[in-house]
Amino acid sequence: MNKTQKAVLQFDSGDKLLEYLNSNYSRLHKKYEDAFWISYMGDHSVDDSMNTAQKERDSFRADAALKAEVERLIKRSKDETRKRLKIWNRFFSLYQVPPEAVPIKAKIAVLEAKIMQKRSSRKEGYIDHKTGKFVESSENKMRMIMRTDPDESVRKACFVAMEKLPSDTIGDYIKVVKLRNQFARVQGFNDFYEYKARIDEDMTKNELFKIFDDIYKKTKYGFKNIRAIEKSKPGLRKPWNFAYMMAGDFVKEEDQYFRFENVLDYWGRSFAALGIDFKGGKVTLDLLDRKGKWNNGFCHYPDLVNYKNGKRLPGSSNFASNAIPKQVGSGIQGIHTVFHEGGHAADRLNSFQKDVCINTEYPPSTVSWAETQSMFLDAIPDSIEWRVRYAKNADGIAYPFELYERKLRALFPLRPLELMSMCFVVNFEKEIYECPNLTKTFVIKTAKNNFKKYFDRSEDSVWALNVPHIYNFESSAYYHGYGLAELGIHQWRDYFFDRYGYIVDNPKVGEEMSKIWSYASLYSAKKLIKMATSKKLSPDSFIRHVTMPLDEVLALAKTRVRKLDKVPVYRKPVNLKGKIIMVDGKNKIADNSKSFEDMESKYRKWLNWHS
Secondary structure, three states, X not given: OOHHHHHHOXXXXXXXXXXXHHHHHHXXXXXXXXXXXXXXXXXXXXXXXXXXXXXXXXXXXXXXXXHHHHHHHHOOOOHHHHHHHHHHHHHHHHHXXXXXXXXXXXXXXXXHHHHHHHHHHOOOEEEOOOOOOEEEOOHHHHHHHHHHOOOHHHHHHHHHHHHHHHHHOHHHHHHHHHHHHHHHHOOOOOOHHHHHHHHHHOOOHHHHHHHHHHHHHHHOOHHHHHHHHHOOOOOOOOOOOHHHHHHHHXXXXXXXXXXXXXXXXXXXXXXXXXXXXXXXXXXXXXEEOOOOOOOOOEEEOOOOXXXXXXXXXXXXXXXXXXXXXXXXXXXHHHHHHHHHHHHHHHHHHOOOOOOHHHOOOOOOOOHHHHHHHHHHHHOHHHOHHHHHHHOEOOXXXXXXXXXXXXXXXXXXHHHHHXXXXXXXXXXXXXXXXXXXXXXXXXXXXXXXXXXXXXXXXXXXXXXXXXXXHHHOOOOOOOOHHHHHHHHHHHHHHHHHHHHHOOOOOOHHHHHHHHHHHOOOOOOOHHHHHHHHHOOOXXXXXXXXXXXOOHHHHHHHHHHHHHHHHOOOOOOOOOOOOOEEEEEEOOEEEEEOXXXXXXXXXXXXXXXXHHO
8 A cells, every 4th residue: 555545545535535635736736837837848857857846746646545535525425525536536537547558658657758858859950952051940830931931942841840740759759659659549449540539539539530520521612722823823732832822912011010019018018908918927938949948839837726714815827939029920820829828727726616626627627618719819829810900011001901801802712621630630640549550651642642532732741740739648649629619709709799899909719708607627628518508519600701702791790890890099107917927938038017018128129029
């Protein structure tokens, strides 16, 4: 009998057990998350301690003795105590694993850390066709170059370079996939994807892929539109040409309205006008791309909202983006990420649940529900009504409706294909985990086949192997969550438009979102989406949106702009009711201890100096 089991057996009341569970899980969670942040920001000296902390946290989650003690005291408890113990019982049920699975998970953690270190320390860049010299450039920067550089040879050079990036990790990726499958099979699942679908979404693979297959069938006609456009734009379907030839000019033209130096002003005023805040929590932001830093935005919560002696203790959030301030197109991408990760932060920091196991981003939280919050908020800067109000160039000229209409008409043929990139990753991972004898040849072939199916480009690509999510246990085999969230945000937006007529700067929207956030993961995602939108989750709103005739889309946009003209501009000081700290790695740049506006000004000056 280990020490944990001895301690568990000493509890004589449900309340004392709850106190033990909340304090210990908070401590173990924070220990791991603190190391995770340091590592993912580029300092891998903590990787061993991060792996140890993860193992300790996972051992707590999977402790059968703790689960047995919870079950024992459920029978002896009443009212609120009993309800809360049932929450913990549900939590422990999700993480029970047979003893033989524990060492497998430990091997996975070590291998994933190895992959992450390789990915963050590798030499990234492309060969300049004119000089023949290597140009150091991050993966994120090369993606942006492919969207904006007028020189096709440079775009192609970036594409070729990115195709080679997975070569040094593909062997380890195959090993980790096999270990993940082994981990799932000892628990009775056919493969890791089936395990994640059940744990993350409480859905079967068949349920999930029925949704995505249906969407694919109803929207794939968009590929015919692309082939038709290609007749007047030769080379359009080359992977390094597509984004540039379809939208490159618009990215350049729009860039003046989305200067990254305005990111905090846009974010702070928009959230404040919506009535969204952090309920006394702390939020740390690290926003710029740099060598060694994880190359994808994310948000985690080291300090979980919890209660002590009946008093609510606010949580904390760390979130990151990979903006390249002076790079054309990086401004709007960075703004999207801050709205997105800020949405994640607001979600869990607004919890009023007493039990920390439902205040995290991990199960019983679901990917689809968490991403519905963040994607709903990062969709706001895309709306024409937000753009004509907030997005202004250096001369104070607002984003013109004429530009929106011109871009809409040009890109309208692509509208049905909005979900294809998500379907692409989902299907790639499904096929990878279903393969009984995984090899390098099969992985590459599967990546290329899915790229062809879901993008219909003229040349194949292993782009799936550059998706960072697939290399991490928590985020692998969960890209379906983004797809389900896309359905959810369209459904939620329809609900708000039907009820209030507008979303941007509408405090009623923030009020309703904050209320639903207060439940954290108390309920299932299916129940929460119905509570939020008054309907079961369905692809109907999404399908209606992406197949709507052009004239209807334009008319709707004009109506929404006119509606917002009648809504007062938010001019009060920004107060997101929390401590906000701006950092770059280990360097603190500014905070809002004096005011949000003071922090915004200091960060703006630092950005201009730094870049």
